[in-house]
Amino acid sequence: MKALRLAAILALTASTAFAANPDVGGAPMYENKNIVENAVNSADHTTLVAAVQAAGLVETLSGTGPFTVFAPTNEAFAKLPAGTVENLLKPENKEMLTKILTCHVVAADAMAADIEKIVADDGGKHVIKTVGGCEFTAMAKDGKVMIEDGQGNVANVTIADVKQSNGVIHVIDTVLLPAM
Template sequence: MITNKIRTHFITTAILAGTLAVSGAAFAKNPMVGGAAMYESKNIVENAVNSKDHTTLVAAVKAAGLVDTLSGEGPFTVFAPTNDAFAALPEGTVETLLKPENKDMLTKILTCHVVAADAMSSAINKMVADDGGAHPVKTVGGCEFTAMTKDGKIMIEDGKGNVATVTIADVEQSNGVIHVIDTVLLPAS
């Protein structure tokens, strides 16, 4: 009788430990971005505002009036350029885009970083492979970019021939997914 109680206790403890390990892994699976934890229970905007690497993107989203849209139901896949990506644009570009009179152009550029789908890296890799190495990506902003892979990394070529590399993939959000990129994507015209 004591042996059965001890055995039951050990089995219960093992099951509980396994459950905690699995649930802990579920909370830990989202990568940190810009020094901040990204939570699957928060939307794209709620998470982005905490990333020190995306302050320029957040300022641009606010200036373009896209906060409500990107806080919406989705699903969205956002290719999120870092502050360094914005800094690599020609001098004065960001400041010019943030002016109220350039809101339409800013909105176009930002929405060209958004796809109306929840596209995890595994799905993107499959589409690229199925299409022989290059898959067209249609964005909310009306741009068509090309997804490809190189050395195991997803890359996006924009309308001007610039290539962005996904540096952090699969940051799950309550309304989609973010892929951090190292280059601002620009429309063909």
């Protein structure tokens, strides 16, 4: 009986101490793979992956990091005005596409709890500076992180803390845009 109880305690401890990453887009996300290696398997991020490839950012986001990526879903891209994504994917718009994508990246490994703490420490809002030179505002409410972009749009983190070998991904429901 003692052995059975000990086995149950060990199993519970192991499952909480080594909690697996959440699946994203129907695919497992592996901590030992980088941001790009995981993102290509997510059915919810095919538009983001195509955009990263078109912008020539595959090598950068496969690098050592650390990076925090706020990763918009296909549905987030679909909320943009008709034709926007197709237009951004054109070679002549690579500079603007790169700007938008790098505004989704922070040069840090910031888990949701870290973001919530810094937001609380700053009185409810904290300015985030991105790799793309954008300044966005992080907020938190009811244990959920939100990011306000340069145009006043608010993206909600729908899946937080997807650990990667070179950082962390937070899935968001809105594409973040720079101030105009």
